[in-house]
Amino acid sequence: MFMNAFLQFLKYRTIFLLLNLFSIAQMLSQQSKLIQLIHADSLVGRKYDSKTVRELIxxxxxxxxxxxxWCDRAIQYVDENRIEAYGNLKVKQDTLLLEADQGVYLGDKKIAICEGNVKxxxxxxxLEAKYGNYDTQKKLAIFKSNVKLVDSTTIITSDELFYYRTDKKSIAVGNxxxxxxxxxxxxxxxxxENYDSAKYSVIKTNPKLVQIDTSSDGKVDTLIVxxxxxxxxRDTSVSMFSATDSVVIVRGDLSAVCxxxxxxxxxxxIxxxxxxxxxxENSQISGDSIVVKLIDRKIDEVFIYGSAFAIDPADSAYPERFNQLxxxxxxxxxxENKIDEVYVEKNAVSLYYIFETGETGEKKPNGVNHVSGDSVWIKFKDGKMQRIKIVGGIxxxxxxxxxxxxxxxxxxxxxxxxxKRKPKKNAKLEIVWAK
Structure with missing residues (x-):
C-alpha cells in the first residue's frame, strides 16, 4: 500500500518537474528573442501606459x-519588442548592411523600417532610396521613392524596387x-525583373532601348528600339537582347519595323x-526575315531571306518611279555607309528606270528595263546603280x-x-513617324 502511494507520488512529481522544465525552457527561448542592449552612454527607464520604455542615448x-x-539615440519598447532608432542608424545581418537617418526595428517580425537616405x-x-524596409527572415528589401540600385555592370533607377537576397532577384516598378x-x-x-543567377532580365510596359554611340568622326549615333x-x-559567350511585338528600330539613316x-x-x-x-536613307528592303551584320557597330552586310524585295526611288523629280529588285x-x-553591291539569287527580277543626260546637263527619262534571270548582281557607286549583271535564264x-x-x-x-511613312527619332530621343 505504502509502496503504491510512493510510486504515485514519484509519478506526479516527475510530471511536475517536466512541466517546470518546459516552462523554464520556453521562458528562456522567449528571452533569447528579445532585443538585447549591448551598450549605450546613458539609459533612462520609465513606465508608459503600464509598459516598460527605455530611452537609450x-x-x-x-x-x-x-x-x-547601431544608432545615436533609441527608444526601446520592451513589452512590444520594438526599437525606434534615430541618427546614423545601421542594421547588420551577416554581409548585409542597412543604413538610414532613422527607423523602426520590429523584433517579433524581424523587420527594419527605415526613412531618410536609406542605403x-x-x-x-x-541600394538607395528615401524609404526602405528589410525583412531579415525573408531576406527581402523593399525600397521606395528615388530608388537606385548599383552593381558591377548596371545602374537601375525606379519608383519602387524589391530585392530578394537569397534568389538574387530584383523587381523594379514605375519609371x-x-x-x-x-x-x-x-x-x-x-x-x-532581373534574375542575376540566371543572367536573365525582362522588361514590360512601354519598354524602350537607347544606346548612345560616337562614330569615328565624332558624330553621335543613337540606337533606339x-x-x-x-x-x-547575359551569357559569358553570347549576349543576346530581344524585343517582341510591334518593334521599331531607328539608328542614323537606318530604321526598321518588324x-x-x-x-x-x-x-x-541583328x-x-x-x-x-x-x-x-531612301531605300527600302523587306522579306520574311532580315539579318544585319555589323562591324564596329556600322552596317557591313544585310541578308534578306524569303520574298526578298528592294525598292529605291529612281529620281526625286519623278516620285512615282522606283527601281525594284x-x-x-x-x-x-x-x-563607307553606302550600298556597294547587291546580289539576288533564285527567281531574280529587276526593274530599273533609264535616264539620259543631254548636252545642257538636263536629265531626261528614257523608259524602263524589266529583266529576270536565275541571279542578278548590281554594282553601285556613290549610292547609285552603276552596272548590272544577270546570270542564267535571262x-x-x-x-x-x-x-x-x-x-x-x-x-x-x-x-x-x-x-513612305517610316519611323525617325526627334531631339528628345522619341520615335516619330514622317514621310
Whole structure:
C-alpha cells in the first residue's frame, strides 16, 4: 500500500518537474528573442501606459539573435519588442548592411523600417532610396521613392524596387531605367525583373532601348528600339537582347519595323523576324526575315531571306518611279555607309528606270528595263546603280518612255509596297513617324 502511494507520488512529481522544465525552457527561448542592449552612454527607464520604455542615448548598440543595430539615440519598447532608432542608424545581418537617418526595428517580425537616405549594401550590390524596409527572415528589401540600385555592370533607377537576397532577384516598378555600363545601353519601361543567377532580365510596359554611340568622326549615333516586351540574356559567350511585338528600330539613316528582333551584342548581329521592313536613307528592303551584320557597330552586310524585295526611288523629280529588285534571297554589301553591291539569287527580277543626260546637263527619262534571270548582281557607286549583271535564264523587256509616262504604277513588280511613312527619332530621343 505504502509502496503504491510512493510510486504515485514519484509519478506526479516527475510530471511536475517536466512541466517546470518546459516552462523554464520556453521562458528562456522567449528571452533569447528579445532585443538585447549591448551598450549605450546613458539609459533612462520609465513606465508608459503600464509598459516598460527605455530611452537609450549615445553610441547605442543592440543585438537581436544574428542581427546588430547601431544608432545615436533609441527608444526601446520592451513589452512590444520594438526599437525606434534615430541618427546614423545601421542594421547588420551577416554581409548585409542597412543604413538610414532613422527607423523602426520590429523584433517579433524581424523587420527594419527605415526613412531618410536609406542605403543597403550587400557585397557588390548597393541600394538607395528615401524609404526602405528589410525583412531579415525573408531576406527581402523593399525600397521606395528615388530608388537606385548599383552593381558591377548596371545602374537601375525606379519608383519602387524589391530585392530578394537569397534568389538574387530584383523587381523594379514605375519609371524604370536600366543602364548597362559596359555597352552604354539604357532601357526604359514601367516594370522590370532581373534574375542575376540566371543572367536573365525582362522588361514590360512601354519598354524602350537607347544606346548612345560616337562614330569615328565624332558624330553621335543613337540606337533606339521600342516594342511591347524585351528580354536580355547575359551569357559569358553570347549576349543576346530581344524585343517582341510591334518593334521599331531607328539608328542614323537606318530604321526598321518588324514583329521580333534579336540583337547579339558580342557578335554584332541583328535578326529581324515577322514581316520586317528596313529603310536605309531612301531605300527600302523587306522579306520574311532580315539579318544585319555589323562591324564596329556600322552596317557591313544585310541578308534578306524569303520574298526578298528592294525598292529605291529612281529620281526625286519623278516620285512615282522606283527601281525594284526581288528574288528568293538577297545580299546587300555596304561600303563607307553606302550600298556597294547587291546580289539576288533564285527567281531574280529587276526593274530599273533609264535616264539620259543631254548636252545642257538636263536629265531626261528614257523608259524602263524589266529583266529576270536565275541571279542578278548590281554594282553601285556613290549610292547609285552603276552596272548590272544577270546570270542564267535571262529574259529582258524594254518599255519606251511614251508607254510608261503617267502609268508607272502599272509596271511595278508583283509584291511592290513602298511605305513612305517610316519611323525617325526627334531631339528628345522619341520615335516619330514622317514621310
Amino acid at each position: 549615445g553610441n547605442v548598440q543592440l543585438k537581436h539573435e544574428n542581427i546588430y543595430v 543597403l549594401t550587400d557585397g557588390r550590390t548597393s 524604370v531605367a536600366i543602364k548597362n555600363l559596359e555597352n552604354n545601353i539604357t532601357i526604359y519601361g514601367g516594370y522590370f 521600342i516594342g511591347k516586351f524585351m528580354e536580355a540574356f 514583329g521580333d528582333v534579336f540583337y547579339y551584342d558580342k557578335k554584332d548581329l 535578326i529581324l523576324w515577322r514581316n520586317p521592313i528596313v529603310w536605309y 526581288k528574288g528568293k534571297t538577297m545580299r546587300i554589301k555596304f561600303k 529574259e529582258g523587256v524594254y518599255y519606251p518612255e511614251e508607254l510608261i509616262a503617267g502609268k508607272e504604277s502599272s509596271f511595278n513588280l508583283e509584291g511592290f509596297n513602298y511605305v
